[in-house]
Amino acid sequence: xxxxxxxxxxxxxxxxxxxxxxxxxxxxxxxxxxxxxxxxxxxxxxxxxxxxxxxxxxxxxxxxxxxxxxxxxxxxxxxxxxxxxxxxxxxxxxxxxxxxxxxxxxxxxxxxxxxxxxxxxxxxxxxxxxxxxxxxxxxxxxxxxxxxxxxxxxxxxxxxxxxxxxxxxxxxxxxxxxxxxxxxxxxxxxxxxxxxxxxxxxxxxxxxxxxxxxxxxxxxxxxxxxxxxxxxxxxxxxxxxxxxxxxxxxxxxxxxxxxxxxxxxxxxxxxxxxxxxxxxxxxxxxxxxxxxxxxxxxxxxxxxxxxxxxxxxxxxxxxxxxxxxxxxxxxxxxxxxxxxxxxxxx
Amino acid sequence: xxxxxxxxxxxxxxxxxxxxxxxxxxxxxxxxxxxxxxxxxxxxxxxxxxxxxxxxxxxxxxxxxxxxxxxxxxxxxxxxxxxxxxxxxxxxxxxxxxxxxxxxxxxxxxxxxxxxxxxxxxxxxxxxxxxxxxxxxxxxxxxxxxxxxxxxxxxxxxxxxxxxxxxxxxxxxxxxxxxxxxxxxxxxxxxxxxxxxxxxxxxxxxxxxxxxxxxxxxxxxxxxxxxxxxxxxxxxxxxxxxxxxxxxxxxxxxxxxxxxxxxxxxxxxxxxxxxxxx
Numbered sequence: 001x002x003x004x005x006x007x008x009x010x011x012x013x014x015x016x017x018x019x020x021x022x023x024x025x026x027x028x029x030x031x032x033x034x035x036x037x038x039x040x041x042x043x044x045x046x047x048x049x050x051x052x053x054x055x056x057x058x059x060x061x062x063x064x065x066x067x068x069x070x071x072x073x074x075x076x077x078x079x080x081x082x083x084x085x086x087x088x089x090x091x092x093x094x095x096x097x098x099x100x101x102x103x104x105x106x107x108x109x110x111x112x113x114x115x116x117x118x119x120x121x122x123x124x125x126x127x128x129x130x131x132x133x134x135x136x137x138x139x140x141x142x143x144x145x146x147x148x149x150x151x152x153x154x155x156x157x158x159x160x161x162x163x164x165x166x167x168x169x170x171x172x173x174x175x176x177x178x179x180x181x182x183x184x185x186x187x188x189x190x191x192x193x194x195x196x197x198x199x200x201x202x203x204x205x206x207x208x209x210x211x212x213x214x215x216x217x218x219x220x221x222x223x224x225x226x227x228x229x230x231x232x233x234x235x236x237x238x239x240x241x242x243x244x245x246x247x248x249x250x251x252x253x254x255x256x257x258x259x260x261x262x263x264x265x266x267x268x269x270x271x272x273x274x275x276x277x278x279x280x281x282x283x284x285x286x287x288x289x290x291x292x293x294x295x296x297x298x299x300x301x302x303x304x305x306x307x308x309x310x311x312x313x314x315x316x317x318x319x320x321x322x323x324x325x326x327x328x329x330x331x332x333x334x335x336x337x338x339x340x341x342x343x344x345x346x
Numbered sequence: 347x348x349x350x351x352x353x354x355x356x357x358x359x360x361x362x363x364x365x366x367x368x369x370x371x372x373x374x375x376x377x378x379x380x381x382x383x384x385x386x387x388x389x390x391x392x393x394x395x396x397x398x399x400x401x402x403x404x405x406x407x408x409x410x411x412x413x414x415x416x417x418x419x420x421x422x423x424x425x426x427x428x429x430x431x432x433x434x435x436x437x438x439x440x441x442x443x444x445x446x447x448x449x450x451x452x453x454x455x456x457x458x459x460x461x462x463x464x465x466x467x468x469x470x471x472x473x474x475x476x477x478x479x480x481x482x483x484x485x486x487x488x489x490x491x492x493x494x495x496x497x498x499x500x501x502x503x504x505x506x507x508x509x510x511x512x513x514x515x516x517x518x519x520x521x522x523x524x525x526x527x528x529x530x531x532x533x534x535x536x537x538x539x540x541x542x543x544x545x546x547x548x549x550x551x552x553x554x555x556x557x558x559x560x561x562x563x564x565x566x567x568x569x570x571x572x573x574x575x576x577x578x579x580x581x582x583x584x585x586x587x588x589x590x591x592x593x594x595x596x597x598x599x600x601x602x603x604x605x606x607x608x609x610x611x612x613x614x615x616x617x618x619x620x621x622x623x624x
Binding site for chain 2: 181212215238239242266284297
């Protein structure tokens with residue numbers, strides 16, 4: 001295989017609120033490789049969730065994807081191409097490339113949930129409360145025309161067993177509300193992985209569960225990753241990023257401010273915002289370290305400061321240069337920052 | 347600073363049972379602990395462990411099914427009327443969701459002045475002056491005192507809620523997950539504020555959180571709860587360095603480090619009991 005699994009270029013997503021246009025995502029680019037996990041890290045309003053949802057075009061009505069490309073390399077499926085569905089290209093290459101942002105809705109529906117799986121923060125909201133696990137899981141396989149009813153049930157039971165749900169034969173007959181939070185989260189991962197998607201998008205998959213369960217869910221996702229699935233993980237938790245992700249993209253006010261391999265970013269953050277995030281993070285055993293909160297709060301997207309959106313909160317800001325737009329600059333291989341001062345220091 | 351050896355709150359084998367059609371739930375099961383004047387008692391546990399029920403029992407918002415809670419020697423279940431009102435002044439609470447805990451149709455200043463009004467302290471002018479002073483103390487610019495809660499960010503809302511909790515100059519501040527709904531950078535601001543206030547005002551705190559790192563930073567002593575029971579209670583340093591109970595060890599081992607060696611510091615934890623499904 002050559003080239004990344006997913007290649008996002010200059011994604012811009014806007015929200016229309018009355019006469020205002022909120023630029024929630026302003027020119028985000030990144031790649032995801034198969035078998036690797038990319039963390040998109042940021043605080044509320046940074047645009048991380050809108051970025052993820054833009055990829056699947058699961059956005060509210062007020063949102064509009066104004067620009068960008070998201071090229072996904074999908075494997076050509078042999079055999080199970082869905083009897084009653086027509087047309088999946090005829091090129092003989094083992095892969096084809098689709099632009100998730102440009103695909104007609106009809107075709108997108110065949111990619112979404114099949115080639116790209118999604119795991120949400122809250123399984124209770126993501127699942128249909130009136131359907132048993134069996135219906136939710138098999139419907140998915142049947143809709144995509146992957147197999148028949150009997151095989152779908154077998155696959156669903158196997159998938160539940162694979163994610164560590166005990167007695168899957170019995171549990172498959174239960175409703176989502178009858179499961180604990182951790183079990184529901186597992187069931188959702190099982191559902192997302194049923195079609196063996198090449199790419200999994202996980203939006204805060206462990207935020208609503210307890211720490212002990214968080215470890216179990218992450219270890220489950222590690223298995224998924226090791227089987228070659230590329231993963232985009234949206235998280236605000238740097239500990240989760242460190243444990244699970246290979247690379248990190250830090251977002252602030254709709255832009256990527258820093259991108260680096262995980263350990264490099266967390267051990268030596270370059271952008272002042274990343275430095276601030278690390279300084280604000282409390283963790284076990286660092287009681288003696290003084291807390292260094294970032295002053296102020298994230299900006300209102302309708303009234304973004306000019307240039308680097310972080311400069312009003314930044315202790316290193318130098319005007320007027322920080323009031324001009326800052327592009328991502330490559331520092332070393334695989335490492336970029338959008339702070340000219342960090343570049344000058346490097 | 348108040349005398350540290352004195353007990354402010356004493357819970358004596360307190361239990362709370364909630365009854366429903368599905369049967370009884372022992373949310374809190376024979377808990378005994380003390381909160382000393384001037385200390386911060388951290389209370390940690392996972393969801394459903396009974397932490398928030400303990401908060402309500404300590405605040406006297408719900409009566410225990412068994413046992414009793416003494417606040418400065420008075421049994422909260424037997425005190426009534428005027429005496430109870432006098433006691434309530436001395437204990438205040440900060441909640442997880444600041445917006446949900448503020449009155450949306452009152453301005454920031456009015457929210458902070460409300461406890462003073464309810465307890466008939468001062469007149470309108472003096473209450474407003476006091477509210478502005480408190481807002482300033484918690485880091486909300488008094489220029490914004492006449493804005494409504496929804497016009498503030500989450501962090502600012504939590505500051506307003508803290509100012510309100512401090513308005514009556516309480517002896518005890520119960521904080522139930524005060525930073526859990528906030529972003530990392532804002533969480534650090536609020537934690538710093540709580541540490542500073544505690545030192546300058548000599549507050550006694552019951553600090554409840556599922557976030558062990560946050561509790562480690564604030565607590566003098568820490569209580570760990572699991573399924574309604576107190577599994578371990580120890581000085582913070584001791585609890586985090588040499589946890590005795592296997593559940594505490596499991597909990598600590600599950601925390602993911604942000605800095606330092608990746609996953610290498612994660613020792614093998616005792617296995618987590620499989621979750622039960624109803």
